[in-house]
Amino acid sequence: MTKHGVVLGPEDAVVAAAAAARHFSFPPPRKGGESCRKLAAQVDLGAAVMGSWLDSMKASSPRHRLMAPLAGAADAEHDDWMERHPSALDRFDALAAAAKGKQVAVFLDYDGTLSPIVEDPDRAVMTDEMREAVRGVAARFPTAIVSGRCCDKPDPAAMLGGDGDVRDEGDDDDADVFGFVRLAELYYAGSHGMDIRGPTADPNHHGKEAKSVLCQPASEFLPVIEEVYGALVEQVEASIPGAKVENNKFCLSVHFRCVEEAAWGELFEQVRSVLKDYPGLRLTQGRKVLEVRPMIKWDKGKALEFLLDSLGYAERSDVFPIYIGDDRTDEDAFKVLRSRGQGAGILVSKFPKETSASFSLREPAEVRDFLRRLVDANT
Numbered sequence: 001m002t003k004h005g006v007v008l009g010p011e012d013a014v015v016a017a018a019a020a021a022r023h024f025s026f027p028p029p030r031k032g033g034e035s036c037r038k039l040a041a042q043v044d045l046g047a048a049v050m051g052s053w054l055d056s057m058k059a060s061s062p063r064h065r066l067m068a069p070l071a072g073a074a075d076a077e078h079d080d081w082m083e084r085h086p087s088a089l090d091r092f093d094a095l096a097a098a099a100k101g102k103q104v105a106v107f108l109d110y111d112g113t114l115s116p117i118v119e120d121p122d123r124a125v126m127t128d129e130m131r132e133a134v135r136g137v138a139a140r141f142p143t144a145i146v147s148g149r150c151c152d153k154p155d156p157a158a159m160l161g162g163d164g165d166v167r168d169e170g171d172d173d174d175a176d177v178f179g180f181v182r183l184a185e186l187y188y189a190g191s192h193g194m195d196i197r198g199p200t201a202d203p204n205h206h207g208k209e210a211k212s213v214l215c216q217p218a219s220e221f222l223p224v225i226e227e228v229y230g231a232l233v234e235q236v237e238a239s240i241p242g243a244k245v246e247n248n249k250f251c252l253s254v255h256f257r258c259v260e261e262a263a264w265g266e267l268f269e270q271v272r273s274v275l276k277d278y279p280g281l282r283l284t285q286g287r288k289v290l291e292v293r294p295m296i297k298w299d300k301g302k303a304l305e306f307l308l309d310s311l312g313y314a315e316r317s318d319v320f321p322i323y324i325g326d327d328r329t330d331e332d333a334f335k336v337l338r339s340r341g342q343g344a345g346i347l348v349s350k351f352p353k354e355t356s357a358s359f360s361l362r363e364p365a366e367v368r369d370f371l372r373r374l375v376d377a378n379t
C-alpha cells in the first residue's frame with residue numbers, strides 16, 4: 001500500500017460487492033423521506049417569520065424518548081431510513097470495493113462527528129483514540145477538518161511540537177478547531193469553510209508545498225463580524241441566561257443549548273434586531289445554535305470543491321472523497337458529492353433526518369471505528 005494511494009482493482013468489483021450486499025446499491029437509493037424531519041438549511045433573515053424559526057430551533061433538538069404508542073411508528077421510520085442510509089460500518093466492504101483503484105480523500109466535520117456534543121462548546125474535546133485514528137487516516141490519504149469553528153490562532157507553526165502536535169489540552173485558546181484536533185499534518189477549513197489552511201507539518205506529505213492560508217473568501221467581512229460580535233455579547237449574552245456568543249472569526253455562533261426553551265423566542269428576536277442593521281450578513285441554524293455568516297456564496301460544499309481542486313483532483317474521475325458530518329451545514333458537502341457522482345457522504349445521526357448523505361454512522365465512537373477500519377484496510 002502506497003502512501004495516499006489505495007491499492008485498487010477493477011471497477012466491476014464495485015458492482016459485484018454492491019450486488020452481494022442485500023438491499024444495497026451504491027450509493028444507496030434516495031426515495032421518499034416524507035416522514036423524516038425536515039431540515040430548513042438556511043433561512044433568509046429578511047423573510048424570517050418568528051414562528052418558523054422557533055419551529056426550526058425546536059426541530060434541532062430531536063426528542064430522544066418517545067411515548068409508547070409512538071415507538072412502533074418511530075421504529076418503522078428508523079428501519080426505512082436505515083435502508084436508504086445504511087451504516088457505513090456494515091457496508092464497509094462494499095465502500096472499500098467502490099474506492100478500489102481510486103484516490104481516497106477524507107473530509108471530517110468536528111463537533112458531533114469527531115467529538116460528542118456537549119453543553120459547553122469550549123469543552124468539546126476529542127479523545128486520544130479518535131486523534132490516533134485521524135492521524136492514521138491522514139498518513140494514508142489527504143485529510144481535512146471542515147468545521148464551523150474558527151480555524152486556529154494566527155501562527156500555529158510557532159506552537160508546533162516535535163511530533164507535529166500543538167498545544168496542551170486545557171490551554172485557554174482551545175475552542176478553535178486546530179486547538180482541539182492538534183494535528184498539523186491536516187488541512188483545515190474553519191469558519192464553515194471560509195478559512196482554509198494547508199498542512200503546517202511534513203511539507204511533502206501530499207506532494208504539496210506546505211502553506212498556511214489557502215483561501216479566505218470572506219476577509220472583507222472581518223471588521224463587521226467583530227462589530228456584530230460585540231453587539232451580540234452586549235445584548236444577547238448579557239440579558240439571556242445561558243446564551244453564549246462564540247467568535248469564529250469569519251462567522252459567529254449564538255448558542256442556545258443552555259437557554260430555557262421559553263426564552264428562545266426572545267433570543268431569536270434579539271439576534272434579529274442586532275442583524276437588521278447588517279444586510280450583508282445572514283442567519284443559519286445548526287444544533288442548538290444560530291450562526292451569523294457573511295452573505296456570500298460559500299459554504300462547506302464550496303470548501304470541499306476548493307480542497308479537491310487544490311489537491312489536483314478537479315478533473316480526475318478516479319477520486320473517492322469521503323465526507324463525514326452530522327450537521328445541516330454538512331449537507332452542502334453531501335450535495336457536492338451527489339452532484340459529482342463521486343465518493344461517499346456519511347451522516348452521523350442516531351435519528352432519521354432528511355439528508356443528501358448516502359450512508360450513516362450513529363455517533364463519534366462509530367466514526368472512530370470507521371476511520372480505524374479505513375486505516376487497517378490500507379496498511
Ligand SMILES: O=P(O)(O)OC[C@H]1O[C@H](O[C@H]2O[C@H](CO)[C@@H](O)[C@H](O)[C@H]2O)[C@H](O)[C@@H](O)[C@@H]1O
Nearest residue numbers: 110111117118119121124147148253257287289
Ligand atoms: O461544523 P462543526 O465542526 O460541527 O461546528 C458547528 C458548531 O459546533 C459547535 O457547536 C456545537 O457543538 C457544541 C459542543 O458540543 C454544542 O455545545 C453546541 O450546541 C453545538 O451547536 C461550535 O461551538 C460552533 O461554533 C460551531 O459552529
